[in-house]
Structures are given as structure tokens and as C-alpha cells.
Amino acid sequence: MSWQAVVTNALVRYLIRRRLQDVQPGMDGVRLVRRVLGQPRWMRERRARRARISKVTDAPVRGEWVLPLDGIVEDGRTILYLHGGAYIACTEETHRAVTCALSNQARSRVFAPAYRLAPEHPFPAALDDAMAAADWLASQGVDPARTIVAGDSAGGGLALALLVARRDAGKPAFAGGLLFSPWTDLAATGASIRTNDGRDAMFVGAGVAPTALAYLQQTPATHPLASPHYASHAGLPPLCIQASADEVLLSDAERLAQSVAAAGGDATFRRWPGVPHVWQLFTPYLPEARDAIEAAVAWIKTRVPNRAS
Secondary structure: OOHHHHHHHHHHHHHHHHHHOOOOOOHHHHHHHHHHHOOOHHHHHHHHOOOEEEEEOOOOOOEEEEEOOOOOOOOOOEEEEEOOOOOOOOOOOOOHHHHHHHHHHHOOEEEEEOOOOOOOOOOOHHHHHHHHHHHHHHHOOOOHHHEEEEEEOHHHHHHHHHHHHHHHHOOOOOOEEEEEOOOOOOOOOOOHHHHOOOOOOOOOHHHHHHHHHHHHOOOOOOOOOOOHHHOOOOOOOOEEEEEEOOOOOHHHHHHHHHHHHHOOOOEEEEEEOOOOOOHHHHOOOOHHHHHHHHHHHHHHHHHOOOOOO
16 A cells, blocks of 8 residues: 555545535435535646546537547547446536546547436436437447446446446447446445445445435335346446445445356456545546556557557
């Protein structure tokens, strides 16, 4: 573990876990989560300088395109990135550290949609918006076979649900799915909810299932498109899964990798010790975040290689 990870964990515990450990259900709790997980405008704008960003406001979907700073994209390589935030917080702008890094290093254009948030827009609004974004990309001539669906935390679960829904609808398969600390089980049945409760720098295990209620509302926590842990994982494109060994959602990632393998699929899974949930957001300052992004980019390039290579 790097000294930067030690400092990052301490800051995350103080700035996030301490403030969210007793969050109450209802809109007051949602507003608190949005304040804690949000970012000041100056930080979002500073990160925007790392890439070329253009907003999409007049299409069937909203969001932003992120292109490498030099504008060079290799052979139409595209990433559809779904941000995390427990389905109730954050935006495509709060996750620019990751989208800009992936764009520059993978020589890829990234589209990050502004999907609707709960509780104002409960399930299946986020999934409907993700499906609409995928269909809109296809209408723009983006080839699904050269597109990676990616996401972190709730966005990782949403990315998996999108892959499941598209498979079930018979739509063209994407090249793969890149999942950072995916939240796939909104019923919170994984063992790490308990075993990693004191080790997770960001979240309290007991708060996971109650937080999901804002998104689920009347939907059962075991619905396979709300909690894709409960979906069939056969016939999915290859997955790359990263998770912290210390986070309460570790079991979600572990069980997904095991399920995909049991179904005859391809899942590359790696744990990082001593880092917080979705530590990739701390790139480029955290060495472990840089390593994780580099590993993700290497995997992306195997799934969507340069046609000239």
C-alpha cells in the first residue's frame, strides 16, 4: 500500500464515511448524500482541462462526449461510461477523472450520459436511459462491436444490467464490460457487507440495503435488472472487473466473476488491497489508481484493438 493510499483512506473516512454512517432515509438523506458525493464546480472544471469535452443537450439523451486531449481516437474505439453514486447522486461531470483518463490512455471517445436519478426517478429510469444512450450511439454510427460499456459502483451494476437487457432483447453485443467496484446486489447479501464493514474507508455495510430503497421503491431488491447479481450471466460479452479487497461490495464483484466463469463466459477479475471504493477516481494522484486505469486500458485494447495492429 502506498503512502498516498494511507492518506486517501484517512481523508475518505473523515470526509465521506463519517458523514454518511448515520444517514437517514428520505429526501433529507438523499440531499446529504448528494452534498457529500458531489464536487465543487472548480474541481469539475479543472478536470475538464484534461481532455476535450463537449456537452450533449439536444439529443434524445443528455450527457457529454470526452475525447483525448490531442483529439486522436483509434479506429472508432468508444466507451459508454455510466457514473456511480448509488443511483441517487453524482453526475457525468463528477467522474471526469476516470472518463478523461480512459479517453486519453485508451485513445477512445467516451460518452457519459446524464441518466435520471432516484428517488425522483426510480427503477427502471436509469436503465431506460442507459438503453436509450446505447441506441442513440448506434444511431450515430457507433459500432457496438468496437464499444466498451463501463461504470463504477451503481454505474457498474447499471452497466451489467444494460448488458443483460441488451442480450435478452437480442440487440448487437458490445465488445465488453468494464466494471469498477460494481454494485450488483441491492439486497446486500454478500459476505463482505459484514466482513469488510470496519475496513471499508467509505461505506458502512449496514447502510447498503437501505440506500438501495430510494432506487428500488416498489421493486423487489432481487429484480434481475435492478440487481443483476440475480440475472443469468450466460452469453454476456467479456468482462473486466476491479474491486478493492477492503470494500463492503467486494462480494458483488467476486460472485459476478465466479458466476460468469460458471456460465462459460470470460471475466478478468483483480482485487487491489488497501484502497477505498472506486479508488480509480483518485487518478492520477494515487499510484494504485494509475495502476488500475492502466490495467483497464490494456484490457480495453485487447477487446477493441487498433485495426492496423
